[in-house]
Amino acid sequence: MDDTAKYLIHASISADGVVERSDVVGAVFGQTEGLLGDELDLRDLQQSSKVGRIDVQIDSENGHSFGQMTIASSLDKVETAILAASLETLTRVGPCQAVIEVTNIEDVREAKRRMVVERAKELLTESFDDTVMTSSEILEEVKESVRVEDITEYHGLPAGPRVADSDAIIVVEGRADVLTLLRFGIKNAIAVEGTNIPDDVATxxxxxxxxxxxxGDRGGELILRELSQVGDVDYVAFAPDKQSVEDLDRAAVIRALRNKVAFSSLPDDGDYRAAVAAAGGTPGVPSDPRPESPTTDGSSSTPPADGPTDAVTEASSDNGGTVTVEKTTEVDTGAEAESAPDDVFDESEAETVAEAVDPVQPTLSLSDHVRETITDGSGLARLLDSDLGLLDEVAVEKIYDTLEQTEPAPRLVVVDGEASQKLVDIAAQRGVGDLVARSKGEYVKKPVSVRVRTADQLLT
Incomplete structure (x- = not known):
């Protein structure tokens, strides 16, 4: 009966004497018999399973009895209410005066519905992953897993897959550094795994x-000193001061490698990191350790390093073109310094090197930013100030968090992706005036303070 019951009749019992459960049940059947006619006779309803058993809980104290009574019903609402009202006609239980009052009629199905809703909430919270990956995130994760799987060994040392056959190699400290470069498409790195340079690397x-x-620490300098003694070093690059290569993002890695310095231009003694910073622009190391030499007018000056301060970085871009960045420094003789050949990257493998062009250039126009970010398919987003100077450059999938946190707030945003409702809303909150994207999204409510344009509209 409990499985088919639709309603539960709850009633309270109070008697002026000591009574037991059997007295209550007998009073219910005896005093309701014939009261409601044959169709609602309680005994007949129980026999046909339309009414369940009468559950009674009764206690006695100080010569009085009180308790609760519950009756399950599968009748409809009207019939159940009539049956419940008939219980209140009872005036005696056993030999004692008694009062029975119906406290409520519970809808069993509603209770089950509440249970279903609560359980559904728990299942929804516990069983489903709230993270929905975007297409770009899926592509990047798959690409990264392939790159990580590409790590190999060269004579037992962690190395990229192109170390064995590449004309140029990059020597890093540990396995994590090799993985970092692999993640950015650079596959010709090999790790020395400590300050004791292996003979295979020296050869x-x-x-x-x-x-x-x-x-960018003392350990990096010690490795460079030992490698220069047992092997042959052509160019030198350091991570920013007190940072590790494995902690750098793509832009920092490419910036450091692009600003590599010829080893022959460094002083024989002194701080290598400071010398590289002075010659190639590595951030965080402000001074040049080379001694000052007197000039003809009695003042002193620091002699420039022999050779270029910056290498030429040249690599194939995604659209088949070539990107070249060249920075040179004149030597004391006035002659133009030779640019070092670009042999840091294996050109056939470093797909992302085309993004190495430093966007922090005051002469770049908005159209230039749009071409480099969107037309070239960089997969990046640029945050610009009112003078079109670069505040930050990040992967498209990180644009939401970056836009919310960048200080000062950008004036313009250029993104190689869709200008979604969420992106436009955040831009409006941060006071962005212009948003240029590859495409526009569908807007429920577009903020009037943000002008949204596509690259095609801007470059047409």
């Missing part, structure tokens, strides 16, 4: 064009 450096890319 390899004598056969290839070698760039060291080391952490």
């Amino acid at each position: 390899l450096t004598q056969e290839r064009t070698v760039t060291t890319f080391l952490d």
Whole structure:
């Protein structure tokens, strides 16, 4: 009966004497018999399973009895209400005066519905992953897993897959650094795994064009000193001061490698990191350790390094073109310094090197930013100030968090993706005036303070 019951009749019992459960049940059947006619006779309803058993809980104290009574019903609402009202006609239970009052009629199905709703909430919270990956995130995750799986070994040392056959290699400190470069498409790095340079690496450096890319700390300098003694180093790059290569993002990695310095231009003694910073622009190390030499007028000046301060970075871009960045420094003789050849990257493998063009240039117009970010398919977003200077450059999937946190707030945003409702809303909150995207999204409510344009509209 409990499985088919639709309603539960709850009633309270109070008697002026000591009574038991059997007295209450007998009073219910005896005093309601014939009261409601044959169709609602309680005994007949129980026999046909339309009414369940009468559950009674009764206690006695100080010569009085009180308790609760529950009756399950599968009748309809009207019939159940009539049956419940008939219980209140009882005036005696056993030998005692008694009062029975119906407290409520519970809809069993409604209770089950509440239970279903609560359980559904729990299942929804516990069983489903709230994270929905975008297409770009899915592509990046798959690409990254492939790159990580590409890590190999060269004579037992962690290395990229192109170390064995590439004309140029990058020497880094550990396995994590190799993985970082692989993640950015650079596959010709090899790790020395400590300050004790392996003989295989020393031999390899004598056969290839070698760039060291080391952490911006004392350990990186020690590795460079030992490698220069046992092997052959052509170019030097450091991570920013007190930072590790493995902690750098794509822009920082490419900036550091693009600003590599010829090892022959560094002083024989002194702080290598400071010398590289002075010659190539590595951030965080402000001074040049080279001694000052007197000039003809009695003042002093710091002699420039022999050779270029910056290398030429040239790599194939996604659309088949070539991107070249060249920075040179004149030597004391007035002659133009030679640019070092671009042998840091394996050109056939470093797909992302085309993004190495430093966007922090005051001469870039908005159209230039749009072409480099959207037309070239960079997969990046640029945050610009009112003078079109670059505040930050991040991957498209990180634009929401970056836009919310960047200080000062950008004036313009250029994004190689869709100008979605969420992006437009955040831009309006941060006071962005112009948003240029590859495409526009569907807007429920577009803020009037943000002008949204596509690259096609701007470049037409």
